[in-house]
Amino acid sequence: MSKLFDPVLWSAIQSDDDQAFRELFEKYWYKLFKTAVKYLDDEHTSLEIVHDIFITLWDRRHQLVITSFPAYLFTAVRYNCYKYLKSNAAKPHLVDTLGSDIDYLLPVVENIAVNRYGKDELFYKLEQYLTPLPARCREIFILSRKEDLSNDEIAERLRISKRTVENQISQATRFLKSQATIKDFLYISLLLSSGILLAV
Known part of the structure; x- marks a missing residue:
């Protein structure tokens, strides 16, 4: 930055x-x-x-x-x-x-927009943005965010190291933020950063 x-x-x-x-x-x-x-x-x-x-x-x-x-x-x-x-x-x-x-x-912010995605729409957008990534990277990210598994649980399920899981999730997150349109980027970033993605 x-x-x-x-x-x-x-x-x-x-x-x-x-x-x-x-x-x-x-x-x-x-x-x-x-x-x-x-x-x-x-x-x-x-x-x-x-x-x-x-x-x-x-x-x-x-x-x-x-x-x-x-x-x-x-x-x-x-x-x-x-x-x-x-x-x-x-x-x-x-x-x-x-x-x-x-x-x-009121005069300062009278035109605040309403632009909200439902959970299904957000998942669809996430999956579209993740398409160019390697299959294993996509799989790890989806297990983390969609199935809400911990890094340890993913590592155990896929028989890989926890560090590999962390690296793949970081790669997917960086990719999402770099490729998403402004409006998608904002919502995806908020949810990813807050740690409550898919918990809503």
Whole structure:
């Protein structure tokens, strides 16, 4: 990762540089995810909210004027948590807390997108992206993510070393992130990185 400053990354993103966008995503997604979990106590919904925020960021990159990414992104998280809690009539004390800022939050993130994949669609996309990889690499990755086996269990089943399993999973993960389209990349990356892929 190049560790570029946010304004430099944003300038590149506005020039349609998807690698700069991926770098910005990697820089912020986990902090945003943890913030959402703090409010919602729901990892799956928190992932969806973070995914939607970054989709909107990419889709509106030519229109948005952002002077502070931390301020924009964390405001977007809080606003979307507020909308979710309010629509689900959950945790009224949190709705009240977040709602006190709604007049400030609304104009900033009023167009957050909804772009969610079902589990079957995500599996289909994963399998399509994995096709160019060697058969053993695909097999190990699917055992890890789809069947939720541990590295030790995979090594025992396939009679290979645990290090080989780890290397093959890393290879598949890197390949997925490098080949996926922006929208697929965001959702796949969130799920892979959070460790709850296929648990939803």
